Amino acid sequence: MTMQTDYRYVLRATVSGDGQQVELPMQPDWDAAVRWCHLQGMRSGVLPPRSTAPTARIRPVWQPAGEPRVQAFELSLDAPDREPFVARVEARYLEDDIAVAIAGLARDGRLDGIGPIDYELCAHRDPAWSRRGDAVSDEATLEPIDEPLDPAPLSLATALARCERHGPETSAETDVPCIVPREVLDECIDRSRRAGDVEAGGLLVGRLVQNPDTSELGVVIRAHIPARHTRADRTSLTFTARTWADADAAISLRGDAEQVVGWVHHHPNLCARCPLENREGCPYASPFFSEADRTVHRAAFPNAWSVGLLLSWYDDPEPSVDMYGWRQGRIEARAFHVATSDAIEEFLGVPKP
Ligand SMILES: [Zn+2]
Numbered sequence: 001m002t003m004q005t006d007y008r009y010v011l012r013a014t015v016s017g018d019g020q021q022v023e024l025p026m027q028p029d030w031d032a033a034v035r036w037c038h039l040q041g042m043r044s045g046v047l048p049p050r051s052t053a054p055t056a057r058i059r060p061v062w063q064p065a066g067e068p069r070v071q072a073f074e075l076s077l078d079a080p081d082r083e084p085f086v087a088r089v090e091a092r093y094l095e096d097d098i099a100v101a102i103a104g105l106a107r108d109g110r111l112d113g114i115g116p117i118d119y120e121l122c123a124h125r126d127p128a129w130s131r132r133g134d135a136v137s138d139e140a141t142l143e144p145i146d147e148p149l150d151p152a153p154l155s156l157a158t159a160l161a162r163c164e165r166h167g168p169e170t171s172a173e174t175d176v177p178c179i180v181p182r183e184v185l186d187e188c189i190d191r192s193r194r195a196g197d198v199e200a201g202g203l204l205v206g207r208l209v210q211n212p213d214t215s216e217l218g219v220v221i222r223a224h225i226p227a228r229h230t231r232a233d234r235t236s237l238t239f240t241a242r243t244w245a246d247a248d249a250a251i252s253l254r255g256d257a258e259q260v261v262g263w264v265h266h267h268p269n270l271c272a273r274c275p276l277e278n279r280e281g282c283p284y285a286s287p288f289f290s291e292a293d294r295t296v297h298r299a300a301f302p303n304a305w306s307v308g309l310l311l312s313w314y315d316d317p318e319p320s321v322d323m324y325g326w327r328q329g330r331i332e333a334r335a336f337h338v339a340t341s342d343a344i345e346e347f348l349g350v351p352k353p
Pocket residue numbers: 199235236265266267289290292293
């Protein structure tokens with residue numbers, strides 16, 4: 001993945017009551033944004049379905065007041081034999097980096113204990129910056145292998161019409177559809193019920209699918225591999241090298257061009273002993289992807305179509321089932337679609353034994 005930008009990004013912050021401004025250099029990691037735009041390009045049919053994004057050029061989109069204040073980023077990805085594919089990523093993409101920069105200011109004692117400060121993201125044109133970026137990528141020896149993704153042909157609209165939709169409404173057009181077998185959900189719930197108070201996890205295995213007419217991509221989950229050799233406690237879960245070796249072995253046994261498309265874990269009822277009146281506004285009283293969960297997702301499931309299924313136990317006998325995934329390079333709650341395994345095998349054209 002090669003990225004080029006002629007801009008240097010800085011956070012311009014007002015640090016104290018006297019209005020003094022400082023510029024904090026930002027070093028954005030563009031990887032998730034590029035991967036997201038690559039996925040949009042493949043969904044639109046402009047980019048061929050491949051595992052690695054083509055060269056991406058990144059430039060700021062100015063706020064209405066103009067340069068140097070940044071509202072969004074425009075990414076253009078090289079397309080074979082045609083105009084580049086262009087997509088927009090909102091400046092919110094950098095909100096975690098901004099929070100870190102602001103926290104650094106506070107730590108350095110530069111905020112003088114004065115209330116909220118003003119800050120804005122700015123960009124300065126600096127072609128030398130881009131050349132430096134190129135030098136870094138030339139030295140990188142661990143370039144990922146670029147392979148065709150080989151999605152299975154599937155008319156997604158027809159399949160989705162036979163599924164039951166779960167999750168937030170907002171994600172309908174922005175996220176690639178993800179289909180989950182009812183039986184896989186039931187297995188995950190069963191296993192999680194037995195695991196009790198530790199976070200039990202697993203990998204979700206499936207296929208990428210693509211509508212040959214519209215190019216729309218989707219993810220069809222077909223199985224759940226309980227993750228062995230994980231390190232787990234009440235609030236975190238770590239996949240180890242042995243977890244992955246297990247998964248690879250299981251996938252090659254199954255054959256059929258499958259891949260790990262996501263993961264599943266659960267959160268025990270962290271509010272079990274809280275008095276009811278404390279639960280309003282308590283972050284543990286509704287499903288959440290924790291900072292640790294985000295770290296796992298970023299590190300182990302960076303593909304823009306990767307999903308994270310979360311089972312959250314409360315006082316009800318059944319857990320809340322929620323799905324998270326990448327949107328605009330950020331991890332957000334998203335929708336998913338449930339059907340029986342038989343229906344899903346039929347969508348995929350797998351002959352019945
Ligand atoms: Zn978690």
